[in-house]
Amino acid sequence: MNPVLLPLLGGILIGLASAVLLLFHGRIAGISGITGGLLSPAPADVGWRVAFLGGLAVGGVLLAVFRPESLGPPVLTSVGATLAAGLLVGFGTRLGGGCTSGHGVCGLARGSKRSLVATLTFMATAALTVFISRHVLGGAS
Secondary structure, eight states: OOTTHHHHHHHHHHHHHHHHHHHHHOOOOOHHHHHHTTTSOOGGGHHHHHHHHHHHHHHHHHHHHHOGGGGOSOOOOOHHHHHHHHHHHHHHHHHTTSOHIIIIIIIHHTTOHHHHHHHHHHHHHHHHHHHIIIIISOOOO
16 A cells, blocks of 8 residues: 555544544544543443554554554653653643544534644644754754
């Protein structure tokens, strides 16, 4: 398959999964909300949450097996930096009332002003982080 088409196919699959989840379960495909809902789930919610998250994991494994070059080079960092990054993402997700998938994919598609502000904030913060890490702190370019 043409490597240019892979991101397009990925985007189509994300949109399709989000639409199916909304149509059949009335739920937003926000990964942080789906994952958080497993901490104290309603019994009827466990199955679809596990299936959705399992599909994400299986998709990643299949990509690693069949198209490892599409994942890019490994990120070399310390365990402490990885844990700190995970905690900061979790904090930001809670602070923003959702994650990039919930706001950026589903919220924007529904015309949510709150999601527009959240997504603009995510993107500005990401751009600033890359600028600082690469140009101010002298990280990899």
